[in-house]
Amino acid sequence: MSVLNLIIKREFIAKVRNKSFIVMTFISPLIFVGIAFLIGYLSNIRSEVKHIGVHDESGLFVNSFKNTESYQYKDITHIPKNVINDSVLAKHWEGVLYIPKLDDLKDFETDVEYISEDSPSLGFVSQVERVMSTQLTKMNWAAQGIDTLKIESSRINVDLNLVKSSGEETVKGLNEIKIALGAGFGYMIMMFIIIYGNMVMRSVIEEKTSRIIEIIISSVKPFQLMMGKIIGTTLAGILQFAIWAIVGGILFVLAQSFLGLNTSTLSQTAEIAQQSPNALVGIKMYVQEIMSLPLLSMLMYFIIYFIGGYFLYSSIYAAIGAAVDNETDTQQFMFPVIMPLMLAVYVGFFTVINEPHGTVATIFSFIPFTSPIVMLMRIPFGVPVYQIILSILILFGTFIGMVWFASKIYRIGILTYGRKPTWKELLKWLKY
Amino acid sequence: MHVENITKTYGQKTALQDVSLSIPKGSIYGLLGPNGAGKTSLIRIINQISYPDKGQIFLDGQPLQPHHIKDIGYMPEERGLYKSMKVGEQAVYLAQLKGMSKADAKKQLTAWFEKFGIMDWWDKKIQELSKGMAQKVQFIVTVLHQPKLLIFDEPFSGFDPVNANLIKDEILKLREQGSTIIFSTHRMESVEEMCDEIALINLSKKIIEGSLMEVKKQYRTFVYWVGVKTDREDELKQALQNYQINETTFKSLDNDWQFSVELGKKSPSELLQTLLAFGEVTHFSEQIPSVNEIFIKAVSQ
Numbered sequence: 097m098s099v100l101n102l103i104i105k106r107e108f109i110a111k112v113r114n115k116s117f118i119v120m121t122f123i124s125p126l127i128f129v130g131i132a133f134l135i136g137y138l139s140n141i142r143s144e145v146k147h148i149g150v151h152d153e154s155g156l157f158v159n160s161f162k163n164t165e166s167y168q169y170k171d172i173t174h175i176p177k178n179v180i181n182d183s184v185l186a187k188h189w190e191g192v193l194y195i196p197k198l199d200d201l202k203d204f205e206t207d208v209e210y211i212s213e214d215s216p217s218l219g220f221v222s223q224v225e226r227v228m229s230t231q232l233t234k235m236n237w238a239a240q241g242i243d244t245l246k247i248e249s250s251r252i253n254v255d256l257n258l259v260k261s262s263g264e265e266t267v268k269g270l271n272e273i274k275i276a277l278g279a280g281f282g283y284m285i286m287m288f289i290i291i292y293g294n295m296v297m298r299s300v301i302e303e304k305t306s307r308i309i310e311i312i313i314s315s316v317k318p319f320q321l322m323m324g325k326i327i328g329t330t331l332a333g334i335l336q337f338a339i340w341a342i343v344g345g346i347l348f349v350l351a352q353s354f355l356g357l358n359t360s361t362l363s364q365t366a367e368i369a370q371q372s373p374n375a376l377v378g379i380k381m382y383v384q385e386i387m388s389l390p391l392l393s394m395l396m397y398f399i400i401y402f403i404g405g406y407f408l409y410s411s412i413y414a415a416i417g418a419a420v421d422n423e424t425d426t427q428q429f430m431f432p433v434i435m436p437l438m439l440a441v442y443v444g445f446f447t448v449i450n451e452p453h454g455t456v457a458t459i460f461s462f463i464p465f466t467s468p469i470v471m472l473m474r475i476p477f478g479v480p481v482y483q484i485i486l487s488i489l490i491l492f493g494t495f496i497g498m499v500w501f502a503s504k505i506y507r508i509g510i511l512t513y514g515r516k517p518t519w520k521e522l523l524k525w526l527k528y
Numbered sequence: 529m530h531v532e533n534i535t536k537t538y539g540q541k542t543a544l545q546d547v548s549l550s551i552p553k554g555s556i557y558g559l560l561g562p563n564g565a566g567k568t569s570l571i572r573i574i575n576q577i578s579y580p581d582k583g584q585i586f587l588d589g590q591p592l593q594p595h596h597i598k599d600i601g602y603m604p605e606e607r608g609l610y611k612s613m614k615v616g617e618q619a620v621y622l623a624q625l626k627g628m629s630k631a632d633a634k635k636q637l638t639a640w641f642e643k644f645g646i647m648d649w650w651d652k653k654i655q656e657l658s659k660g661m662a663q664k665v666q667f668i669v670t671v672l673h674q675p676k677l678l679i680f681d682e683p684f685s686g687f688d689p690v691n692a693n694l695i696k697d698e699i700l701k702l703r704e705q706g707s708t709i710i711f712s713t714h715r716m717e718s719v720e721e722m723c724d725e726i727a728l729i730n731l732s733k734k735i736i737e738g739s740l741m742e743v744k745k746q747y748r749t750f751v752y753w754v755g756v757k758t759d760r761e762d763e764l765k766q767a768l769q770n771y772q773i774n775e776t777t778f779k780s781l782d783n784d785w786q787f788s789v790e791l792g793k794k795s796p797s798e799l800l801q802t803l804l805a806f807g808e809v810t811h812f813s814e815q816i817p818s819v820n821e822i823f824i825k826a827v828s829q
Contacts, residue, residue: 102624307608314575314602315625511577524539
């Protein structure tokens, strides 16, 4: 068996046998499912019904506000205006909409008040504004002798049919699915890099502090040891993810069948279908569209970017581990490592979502330190193959360069004890 | 093994400057020198942990190559094993890294563990063992793959006298089996006792090399310790006025006059004849320089 294989095997076994690995592997899916349930439960709780008083001196809006699950409106025009403030303070009402009697409809634009203790939600405010504006506009039309019916019948609503160049029809809102999918993959890569990169680093520090390093590298090349460590740890990580996927999947299926979540989603679907005959068709298209996304090739890209990104970062982590004597000394080096990862996630969430093929998103999907995350988020939106190939080439080229760079620091660092090196010193080590 | 003109610098600092050594096959070679002289740097270069800027190393006439690591066993001064790995597993792993097959490593390891009577340690973790016990494991790990060249850095530190003796006997046995042993230590009595050859490195340079005997001859002072029972001390002093005499004391069961004599150009028998004329000579021996004295003298020069 080659030396590299031996090291990979040892690292893998050492990681997998570790108690924290076992605990993490089997507890995490439980926590995950638990959180999912908690979120599901919380989102099902109806928020408290808010009572809104409407003091309408103009008498124009008595029946305009329709009660909803969250907001109940009550006409309180009979309550004198000077009492309103007190009754709001006394919590009889969440808030009171005060509509004065105005002669000119135009004045309603500025003279309506909403009185409340807590500031109202934006959704509520815009809802009220919309209801009133629509009604006032119609009244204005009537007052000025404009034929409302004609306006309504001449109104044209454009509803774009989204069609791909390949001729298939797509559904609006599908972007959200793509975003979720891309973001999920990108986020997973970031978490994995941080968790397992740290593991590589800790393992390097452990060898250094236990002083076994000198014995090992009198037998193998530092480069072999470093690569063995990185690969062994990756395999342990992949095993963990596989277990999570399987255990999580089983738990979810079990949970669904026990709690009948399945039927409730079905009934919701039915409700939507009843509301509009087209919705059912829409849902069918969603499902078809997800199925027609190149899931297999996305998975393949995920694995490629995952390997490239993880190797790139964990070689940096290994170099940092080699440079210091204990974990507390790693702090000063951690920030520059985590920063590009955070940046990638932010770029992914803010830029890729709005403009998946915009300049910023494209540039960041070529920079090797961010490309694994950003490109993965872009891929569901359809990225030209040449861009993907170029980005992968840059990633793997940088990875090779970084491994070379890291192994130089590693080689010197593992035999240097007792001082906390600065960035400048690390650069000097490259020349040894 | 030959070390030829090795130079190694770390940035501004020179660790080794043009150091050449020749280590005879089957000898125990003492590598001496004060702290920071460059011994560890040299040992690391022999182990191919680091590489020299200039110079070459030959093992059995061949330039040192990566495959030679399986012929070298190294026990560093700072001992280290994986703390949370089981003793047996760990030793087999390290032997495999040195190119042994798993089965062979297990067989050899069993033999060693039985010899030392420590078979019940096999499934223990290093962190459960005492320091001395871990040292023993470390020694076994170093020699397990039957290397031709063994390098021990302070091999006896951390051992009680009984175990130190046990290890010493094993090292001597390994030499008998044909291994060459490089010994780096500050314990001069073990150098005196075990080494055939020594080299002294100071301030990155080799200052002494040769067999223990030759080196001692080189530092010979021709000073003799003499004990005489005599009534005529003053007359004797008069007779020895051509010699450099210093009063001294050494352990003796007689009530004698003790002093050291520098022989100068005279022979020992001439001195002895002079002494015999004045009384009974109870003690007459050459003061052979100890390695310790040579070390201090050479380094402080």
